[in-house]
Amino acid sequence: MDLLLEGFATALTPENLLYAVIGVLLGTAVGVLPGIGPAMTVALLLPVTYNVSPTSGLILFAGIYYGGMYGGSTTSILLNTPGESSSVVTALEGNKMAKAGRAAQALATAAIGSFVAGTIGTILLVALAPNIADVVVKLGAPSYFAIMVLSLFTVTAVLGSSKLRGLISLALGLAIGLVGTSTGQQRLTFGSPQLADGIDVVVVAVAIFAIGEALWVAAHLRRRPLDIIPVGRPWMSRDDWGRSWKPWLRGTAYGFPFGALPAGGAEVPTFLSYITERRLTKKPEEFGKGAIEGVAGPEAANNASAAGTLVPLLAIGLPTTATAAVILVAMQNYGLQPGPQFMDAEPKLVWGLLASLFVANTLLLVLNLPLAPVWAKLLQIRRPYLYAGILFFASLGAYSVNFQAFDLGLLLCLGLLGLAMRRFGLPVLPLIIGVILGPRLEEQLTTALAISQGDLSTLWSEPVAVVVYVVMALMIVGLVVTGFRRRNKGVTDRIDDNYQEVSM
């Protein structure tokens, strides 16, 4: 508790408060704009890590992450185009509510629900992360290896609609992660000295998120504009409050654990929350026509999962969403290694960051309620202006890594890869996680094998590792079984359709 209070002292200094405000404003803005997400924004802002102190930088990025989760709901509700993949489910009921003239209530329940869920999630994060870190610190290399394999597996196979596409994306990511001479021998360097140090993750992230998206938009520049539903200041009646508070809490209960598991992501819990609310509602006839429960639950779930995602990130150093992955890159840029020792080694930074999450959450509520019409105006920005700026910052970011023109060439090549992935519907997340975790996976494997002097059985010598492998086996069985009998097919199809529209 003292640590947390000290954290607030760090988070509430004028400088850090300013970064939190910038973070949440920027995060909400990019959350509102479809196609531009918090992951891309954090990737573009990675160069700030050269000048800004670690605490301020991470507060900025955490603000963007939380803000992105908020902003996505606005676009989902007013435009029926989810700003983020985590808001896909919100669009189902939210847009129907807006069409029925209840846009203000939909936005209000989304914003207040996000605040409630974000605050509860952050409290759970503060309570859990140190304890988990204490447990994790005792694990050996084999267990780490198993957990990372599980994380790669779930991100690839469990999330997303196509397992094959997930695997292709993961293979691409691992291949990019292999480039270099970290093991002493040259791998995939093609004799080029510039590739000998490996491809910097910053370049990969910026290329895949920013360049890929910009090229994709350029390829579809002219599209019929969407009809936006005009909205005033969000507000809710007594009845709306009564119908919202339970879904908020249930959504939080779904979101946080899913975020905290190495199988993270916000897509599954938002979907589960939607299904639950539809089953439990007292007014089933309203579902499909704009039921407030269908907005309140999923919106709470996605913010709670954002808080949950930070548990494995801080305690194990394991990213489970694209944004968390890029934040991890930022930490590595600072020379910080998140993981079990992180909380003890950098208490000021970690607790400052956790306290700033409470601050960011409150700021978001204060900003979002009155500013909703302003955010809606952002959608009128012409794409050429927007993407010209993105390309500029992307090139700047990639160049500033090593100050060599070669990186710009790499940026373009990987950007074309990003475009191709969007064209062929490959998910981006497995690639980026593969690039980041691939080398660390190899490191844990070589450590484990070095200790056991090459005996492979060491990989299942620790109980945690065995449990993780059993969980993975169960998941494979589960996937096969559900593959045979698909339930809720109608809803799944609608959601799959929506996912097609969203890229990270």
Added chain:
Amino acid sequence: MSIVVAYSPDPYGRAALAHGAVQAEQRHEDVLVVNATRGDSLVDRRFADDADLARVRQGLDTLGLSASITHEVVDDVAAAVVATAERVQASLVVVGIRPRSPVGKMLLGSVAQRVILDAPCPVLAVKPDGASDEV
């Protein structure tokens, strides 16, 4: 012969429509309403929705005018209006003109200005006033 009206769902576009309708009645000509967008932003307030255009059509029908409406995504809105005027050999183009701040002039182009300069026929530039909002 026909009269081309550059329409947008705001007071300026409605003023243009109202004056265009009056001209068409006096000259006994057709009305061709053009509403277009560059389609490069997610939301374009000057691009009418289908319900709005249905009201426009209904209004013109009640006046007994023979009207057609084009509603499309184009590379350049001003060029699209001028091209339409050339194609139908319009006798008149009606545009609504809007005030712009100095900053707005620096940042934004003017569709009305380019239509006035480029159109092959006379152009009627109108401003909204309370009375002309009938159609």
